[in-house]
Amino acid sequence: MKILVTGTDGQVARSLRERGAQFPDCEINFVGRPELDLARPGSAAAAIERLRPDLVVNAAAYTAVDLAETEPEAAFRINGDAAGEVARAAHEVGAAIIQLSTDYVFDGTATAPYREDDKTAPINVYGRSKVAGEEQVRSANPEHLIIRTSWVHSPFGRNFVKTMLRLAEDRDEVRIVADQVGCPTNALDIAEGILTAATSGKGSGGTYHFAAGGQCSWAEFAAEIFAVSSGLGGPTADVTPISTAGFPTAAPRPRYSVLDSSRFQQEFGFVIPRWQESVAEVVRRLVSE
Numbered sequence: 001m002k003i004l005v006t007g008t009d010g011q012v013a014r015s016l017r018e019r020g021a022q023f024p025d026c027e028i029n030f031v032g033r034p035e036l037d038l039a040r041p042g043s044a045a046a047a048i049e050r051l052r053p054d055l056v057v058n059a060a061a062y063t064a065v066d067l068a069e070t071e072p073e074a075a076f077r078i079n080g081d082a083a084g085e086v087a088r089a090a091h092e093v094g095a096a097i098i099q100l101s102t103d104y105v106f107d108g109t110a111t112a113p114y115r116e117d118d119k120t121a122p123i124n125v126y127g128r129s130k131v132a133g134e135e136q137v138r139s140a141n142p143e144h145l146i147i148r149t150s151w152v153h154s155p156f157g158r159n160f161v162k163t164m165l166r167l168a169e170d171r172d173e174v175r176i177v178a179d180q181v182g183c184p185t186n187a188l189d190i191a192e193g194i195l196t197a198a199t200s201g202k203g204s205g206g207t208y209h210f211a212a213g214g215q216c217s218w219a220e221f222a223a224e225i226f227a228v229s230s231g232l233g234g235p236t237a238d239v240t241p242i243s244t245a246g247f248p249t250a251a252p253r254p255r256y257s258v259l260d261s262s263r264f265q266q267e268f269g270f271v272i273p274r275w276q277e278s279v280a281e282v283v284r285r286l287v288s289e
């Protein structure tokens with residue numbers, strides 16, 4: 001199976017490159033800027049027409065949640081219109097599309113894990129732009145899989161685990177919000193899930209949640225990172241739990257965005273590890289680097 005992945009160095013793209021080694025039937029091509037620039041209309045379609053893949057994984061996105069509040073045009077262009085163009089170009093060469101989406105499509109007022117058909121009601125520009133992307137993908141290509149994940153971390157790129165380890169290099173204490181709850185998810189697990197679904201032979205179609213098992217607050221996430229790191233002689237800091245009001249940001253975040261991922265796991269017979277397990281794997285790699 002010939003796969004085109006948009007982006008080369010994002011967390012999910014780097015993870016697809018690493019986990020791709022376990023899927024010898026997949027020939028994975030990574031195409032990013034400057035050749036494939038989602039800000040430029042027609043650019044992704046040209047790359048897809050050149051490669052004529054069987055599947056396109058749209059892993060590139062505008063992911064700067066706070067910056068999106070002041071750059072809504074860029075966020076909507078890249079996460080919305082460009083996602084639609086990628087899906088349409090894929091359809092034109094007979095390829096399916098896997099689109100990555102986010103827990104931030106929800107408003108966070110739920111009290112039980114979000115299911116795929118729960119109402120989306122994003123509370124920030126990034127979330128609204130990702131909802132636009134989902135809608136465009138659904139209408140442009142019937143052979144689509146929309147995979148919503150959350151709180152992505154990995155040994156690659158920018159993420160919360162790396163931020164915490166960096167802060168702990170020169171601080172004894174970090175103040176972290178304790179009233180936002182979600183599921184930290186390892187991009188390496190997402191990559192394995194994507195390739196498992198892609199090679200399952202099951203017809204694509206529909207929206208799936210994909211997040212690690214369990215749930216935690218950002219403060220509990222940080223505490224777990226430092227527990228693992230200190231056990232390995234890596235950087236550590238005390239975590240002081242604070243409320244959202246104590247850490248002002250440009251974009252509001254949902255207070256609760258736990259995803260119910262049972263549909264994906266049942267459909268593809270894939271068990272997503274619990275979040276503590278995946279965090280330990282990432283911290284071990286980062287501390288030993």
Ligand SMILES: NC(=O)C1=CN([C@@H]2O[C@H](COP(=O)(O)OP(=O)(O)OC[C@H]3O[C@@H](n4cnc5c(N)ncnc54)[C@H](OP(=O)(O)O)[C@@H]3O)[C@@H](O)[C@H]2O)C=CC1
Nearest residue numbers: 007009010011012037038039060061063100102149151152
């Ligand atoms: N990070 C997270 O916490 C979460 C992410 N998601 C979704 O998962 C997907 C993957 O996220 P993740 O891997 O973490 O993202 P990253 O922020 O790690 O990487 C984003 C990627 O997008 C590429 N990119 C950005 N702008 C453009 C552009 N104009 N043209 C081409 N490529 C571009 C970047 O390219 P370059 O390498 O050149 O910078 C990079 O490869 C996204 O759809 C995201 O919305 C969902 C939930 C949580």
Ligand SMILES: Cc1cn([C@H]2C[C@H](O)[C@@H](COP(=O)(O)OP(=O)(O)O[C@H]3O[C@@H](C)C(=O)[C@@H](O)[C@H]3O)O2)c(=O)[nH]c1=O
Nearest residue numbers: 063065102103104150151152160175176177218247253
């Ligand atoms: C650095 C820092 C953050 N925080 C808080 C702010 C915020 O509420 C929370 C996480 O901050 P971040 O900016 O790392 O996370 P954020 O950019 O909101 O992460 C999101 O990214 C997008 C792309 C997604 O799709 C989401 O699933 C989610 O992963 O931690 C603190 O309380 N103290 C700190 O020192």
Ligand SMILES: [Mg+2]
Nearest residue numbers: 063064065066
């Ligand atoms: Mg961030």
